Amino acid sequence: MPTGNKLAYTEKQKRQAKHIFESERERGLSEEDAERIAWATVNKQDGGGKKKRPHH
Structure with missing residues (x-):
């Protein structure tokens, strides 16, 4: 599934994208x-x- 550089995404964002995909x-x-x-x-x-x- 991944195309392009997805290094900036968190694991949660990657899981969300996979589920939507x-x-x-x-x-x-x-x-x-x-x-x-x-x-x-x-x-x-x-x-x-x-x-x-x-955290600030």
Whole structure:
């Protein structure tokens, strides 16, 4: 599933994207479309890939 550099994403974000990807595939979308939707959804929810924030 992963294309591009996903190093900036947390494990939680990666799990969320995988779950969304699998759901979209079950709905009949192509792998490309399912992946695009999965990462776009994670980005919309979290504002993009990011490591854990330091506590201030």
